[in-house]
Amino acid sequence: MAFESLGDKLQGVFKKLRGKGKLNEKDIKDAMREIKLALLEADVNFKVVKEFVNIVSEKALGQEIMESLTPAQQLVKIVNEELTQMIGGEVSRLEFSQKPPTVIMMCGLQGAGKTTATGKLALNLTKKMNKRPLMVACDVYRPAAIKQLEVLGKQIQVPVFSMGADVNPVTIAKEAVAHAIKHGNDPVILDTAGRLHIDEQLMDELANIKAEVNPTEILLVVDAMTGQDAVNVAKSFNDQLDITGVILSKLDGDTRGGAALSVKQVTGKPIKYASVGEKLSDLEQFHPDRMASRILGMGDVLTLIDKAQETIDEKKAQELEEKIRKQQFDLDDFLEQFKQIRKMGSFSQILGMLPGIDKKMLESVDTEENEKKMLHIEAIIQSMTQEERRKPSIIGASRKVRISKGSGTRVQDVNQLLKQFEQMQKMMKQLSGGRQAKMLKRLRKRK
Structure with missing residues (x-):
């Protein structure tokens, strides 16, 4: 799991505290210093860490904790609550248009796992919500991007709309929506192009697609393994496109995971899904409270x-x-x-x-x-x-x-x-x- 190292360190802090009876101010301050270091080492944005530590410290130094019979458990409870808030608080579900089809625009940098995330989302909506999605090949620049989407479509038995690599992506998106209306597909999931870095040409194209088809959801696919870069990318895309949410890819990888903990606080936009494995079925609705529980070693029985x-x-x-x-x-x-x-x-x-x-x-x-x-x-x-x-x-x-x-x-x-x-x-x-x-x-x- 992406937060393994962070989880180990936080659980280590609480283990030390459980060995004590009552906690004094120094115990709490020492614990908060260790928690702060653990979060920074996990690549959580330093401003997010500062705010988090201040809130937890203020609550932990209150009389309720100091005089509690189980102070360590009380501190875990506070950290769990604030960690949940930091990651996103409430579960954020996909919005669907009252007038079908709903258009979901997938965007992100090249290599973030956008095309695979498109396939995973289409399968998820088919199996769990009984939808009839249409995947659309709008990435006309990356070699084999269209073919990759078509292969995924066959695997999950979801139709793919393509007009080849010589047509403008804005035209493809517009025609795909018309095709979906005619054939009863909903939602329309646009797999747009990415670049190795954010540039003006990429953003202009995405802005033009947005203006043409007016998507209900603009989901940014963020590679959880890229650390703080992922947060910077999320902020940039949000500033220019006003994204509606984030899909974290490669959350099962060997990574510090701090990006996931920072995205909501930095962009103000929720994480809606997380990719937790290589299989196409390995896409989960993102539950901030469950993720916080996993990090703190409290398990995740509800997901099970x-x-x-x-x-x-x-x-x-x-x-x-x-x-x-x-x-x-x-x-x-x-x-x-x-x-x-x-x-x-x-x-x-x-x-x-x-x-x-x-x-x-x-x-x-x-x-x-x-x-x-x-x-x-x-x-x-x-x-x-x-x-x-x-x-x-x-x-x-x-x-x-x-x-x-x-x-x-x-x-x-x-x-x-x-x-x-x-x-x-x-x-x-x-x-x-x-x-x-x-x-x-x-x-x-x-x-």
Whole structure:
């Protein structure tokens, strides 16, 4: 995660404070000095840091903290609240025009990940909001930019409007909107050109597109790995185009992450989405409160729940509940659960959203090894007959040898899987009894 180093340092500050009883003024001032240094090292804008430290210090030095029975926890609470405000406060959602189609103009420097972000946003709006977007190739200068967008369009099954590299981008944008009206596409997402640096020609072109199609949203794609440069770029684009929001790309990279913490304060415009991985589905609505919680090591259970709700099929969940109640849970169901978990992301991503997970524990999670094990489990179950999946108790020594050969695994791997399944069955049996079964039913009704 982009804020890993910052998170470690802030959590270290609070760990020291938890070892003390009451906090005196010196304790708080020392802690605030460390927090200030941590933020500056993370490349947060120095003016933003100064304001943040002043507000937190003022609140922390109040009687409420000094006399609290849990002063360290109180300080964490204040830092969490102010960090949330600094990043953006409230969740900022996309605006949609009352008269479709909504035009979303994507802009940013070359190399910021704009075209990929266009594809990710189109997929997000298709899957989560049931929209019918049209992606538009307005970047006629970068070699292969049009082709890249068309490839993305095929991958996510979203149409791409293109007029080639010899047509003025303003004309392309205008024609794309007319095409969308005719074919019922909404929104229209314009993938505009970028440069390696901000120049007059680029800004004039973007201003002309804006004047021609009057976009509802002007989203600036900012590379989270470029540190303070990203903030300067955001300020420049905002001054000249009056952007409506920001998409942070490459937030999963090995970066200090300070840009993300500074953008809202410097531009006054919210971060609307963050790209958290390489997959086209790895675009998340930006929740300032959840991001602050992650940085402070408090986890992000709400995002984990969102992911679970997106990936877990409700009908299959009901069928599974029925099977658990009737004690008919078999290896096919076992395999289905593994597939559902894999859709949610890597083990380290999921663990990182749980509160209280130590960084060392995350480092010890070998994602590649776990992925390999998951593939082995799939291969082993798929090498079984239908009867063996329904009644694993019939799998004797000769069957195990056949299954291991068919799946390219060892006999001990087959034994381990069968043992795990047996343990899960026992747990399911307990769940199907009395109070637990009622709880399951109540939970499903609440959903």
